Amino acid sequence: MSVIHHAGRFTPDDRAASTWQYLPADVPAGCAGLDVRLSYERIGGILDLGCVAPDGWRGWSGGARDRFVITPNEATPGYLPGELEPGTWHVVLGLHRVPVQGVGYELTVTTGPTAPAPEAAPPPVAPPPPRRDLPAPMGLRWLAGDFHAHTRHSDGAHTIDALATLAAARGLDFIAVTDHNTISHHPHLAAAGARAGLTLIPGQEVTTDSGHANAFGDIGWIDFREPAQSWIDTVAARGGLLSINHPISGECSWRQRTSAPPVAEIWHSSWRDRRDGGPLSWWAVQDYAHVPIGGSDWHGLGVDSLPGSPTTWVACADGDVLDGLRAGRTSISAERNGPLLLRVGDELLVLGGEGTVLLSSAGAGRSCGGSGPTSPGRPGRTCSNRSTGSCSPCAANLRNLETPVSEESSLPCTMTICLSRSVCAG
Ligand SMILES: [Zn+2]
Ligand SMILES: [Zn+2]
Numbered sequence: 001m002s003v004i005h006h007a008g009r010f011t012p013d014d015r016a017a018s019t020w021q022y023l024p025a026d027v028p029a030g031c032a033g034l035d036v037r038l039s040y041e042r043i044g045g046i047l048d049l050g051c052v053a054p055d056g057w058r059g060w061s062g063g064a065r066d067r068f069v070i071t072p073n074e075a076t077p078g079y080l081p082g083e084l085e086p087g088t089w090h091v092v093l094g095l096h097r098v099p100v101q102g103v104g105y106e107l108t109v110t111t112g113p114t115a116p117a118p119e120a121a122p123p124p125v126a127p128p129p130p131r132r133d134l135p136a137p138m139g140l141r142w143l144a145g146d147f148h149a150h151t152r153h154s155d156g157a158h159t160i161d162a163l164a165t166l167a168a169a170r171g172l173d174f175i176a177v178t179d180h181n182t183i184s185h186h187p188h189l190a191a192a193g194a195r196a197g198l199t200l201i202p203g204q205e206v207t208t209d210s211g212h213a214n215a216f217g218d219i220g221w222i223d224f225r226e227p228a229q230s231w232i233d234t235v236a237a238r239g240g241l242l243s244i245n246h247p248i249s250g251e252c253s254w255r256q257r258t259s260a261p262p263v264a265e266i267w268h269s270s271w272r273d274r275r276d277g278g279p280l281s282w283w284a285v286q287d288y289a290h291v292p293i294g295g296s297d298w299h300g301l302g303v304d305s306l307p308g309s310p311t312t313w314v315a316c317a318d319g320d321v322l323d324g325l326r327a328g329r330t331s332i333s334a335e336r337n338g339p340l341l342l343r344v345g346d347e348l349l350v351l352g353g354e355g356t357v358l359l360s361s362a363g364a365g366r367s368c369g370g371s372g373p374t375s376p377g378r379p380g381r382t383c384s385n386r387s388t389g390s391c392s393p394c395a396a397n398l399r400n401l402e403t404p405v406s407e408e409s410s411l412p413c414t415m416t417i418c419l420s421r422s423v424c425a426g
Pocket of ligand 1: 246
């Protein structure tokens with residue numbers, strides 16, 4: 001066993017020189033484990049924590065942890081277990097917040113036998129609620145899901161099994177597990193999904209001070225230290241999908257200058273005041289370039305909206321969620337059983353949206369008396385769906401319907417967002 005000690009003070013000049021600081025630790029051959037502990041002055045300072053080995057990235061916990069363990073067979077969630085190759089490893093510190101007086105820190109790296117804290121046992125699985133079957137085009141089926149959730153593999157409070165069990169109990173067919181800057185959860189998703197009875201989609205929330213984006217698919221780790229354009233290019237090259245997260249969300253707003261990734265989280269759970277036109281305005285000024293999805297960004301009970309709030313529906317063939325997302329066949333509702341606006345073939349359907357009025361971009365309206373077909377959904381019209389009464393700014397948008405069909409060839413199906421008076425009033 002050996003102990004390596006680092007101590008010092010990071011200053012604003014250090015932060016200006018580089019967000020990332022690398023503190024070395026030599027690992028001998030045959031090492032049984034690595035145990036890293038960080039302490040720092042937390043008055044105004046936030047340091048992120050991660051690890052890179054000679055052969056590559058070994059994990060990240062951001063500001064959520066001050067200790068991690070890696071051994072050949074197990075690791076702290078967020079980090080990759082496996083043989084500890086001999087050589088110089090580096091603890092990565094992210095200078096997330098550095099006040100003017102600087103941040104004093106101490107880091108201790110111990111090599112030798114160690115073990116991570118045990119994880120909680122999987123919770124019991126409850127029977128799911130009855131399915132909500134929606135009318136769908138021939139050969140497709142609408143699946144209910146959520147494209148944004150966290151576990152203990154980053155700053156979530158619960159295990160993968162706990163997330164999966166809760167999502168299944170809320171009637172979701174799928175949920176993307178999008179822990180920050182790590183994919184240590186990916187190897188566990190298939191088994192946890194099978195236990196709970198839903199599909200867990202591999203994801204990574206690529207997280208920086210200048211914006212967050214979800215990379216979907218079993219496509220390996222995306223290096224968040226690289227420029228954002230490389231995230232888009234790498235994810236596309238590996239066959240995944242990149243989605244801008246919560247583009248308007250305070251300090252976590254999207255401020256990256258890139259080409260348009262294929263997807264965006266137009267409806268994030270923080271969009272609680274539906275009279276706030278920000279998310280839809282952002283999407284509009286992007287010329288509706290992104291397939292819209294929703295995300296709860298669930299971190300734990302009592303912390304965020306529950307999984308499925310909002311719910312993103314994807315019309316899927318053979319249960320392939322990412323293929324349906326890539327094709328743009330999405331619709332979003334506030335809850336799984338909330339009002340919905342769907343496109344089925346040539347028709348637009350409002351389900352549970354009594355009292356709403358469909359408006360064209362020019363303001364012409366059509367009243368929706370209730371559930372069922374409401375309007376010919378001919379391509380060539382942009383609609384917004386405004387509720388009557390006090391929630392007049394609330395809207396459901398039909399994406400790009402005013403664009404000629406030929407220009408929609410890469411996104412053949414209509415994307416819809418649905419908000420309704422009942423949602424707004426809630
Ligand atoms: Zn985020
Ligand atoms: Zn998140």
